[in-house]
Amino acid sequence: METINARKNEEWIGAFVWVLMAVLLSLLVAKIFFANQLATTGAVSSAHSYQLKLLKSENQKLQNEVSLLGSIAQVSEKADKAGLKKSPKLEVLPKNTSIALRQ
Numbered sequence: 001m002e003t004i005n006a007r008k009n010e011e012w013i014g015a016f017v018w019v020l021m022a023v024l025l026s027l028l029v030a031k032i033f034f035a036n037q038l039a040t041t042g043a044v045s046s047a048h049s050y051q052l053k054l055l056k057s058e059n060q061k062l063q064n065e066v067s068l069l070g071s072i073a074q075v076s077e078k079a080d081k082a083g084l085k086k087s088p089k090l091e092v093l094p095k096n097t098s099i100a101l102r103q
Contacts, residue, residue, distance in 0.1 A: 066075070
């Protein structure tokens with residue numbers, strides 16, 4: 001009788017060890033997967049941050065160029081020379097009135 005009980009205990013312990021190893025292996029694979037996802041996301045985020053920095057720099061340069069052009073008349077004159085035309089559907093709103101109050 002003791003032999004049968006000892007054998008059942010050994011089988012139970014062996015099954016428990018296999019289940020424990022399977023769980024640990026699954027956790028290891030999950031950890032590797034999520035670490036890889038985190039690294040990939042970080043690289044993409046870094047690339048976007050760098051691109052945003054470049055775009056902000058380019059925007060600042062363009063704003064400086066526009067301010068150096070001078071008045072709107074000079075900008076309009078250069079646009080005419082470049083072959084650009086004014087939009088016929090352009091509407092200028094008064095500065096101190098709300099669009100919601102206009103009728």
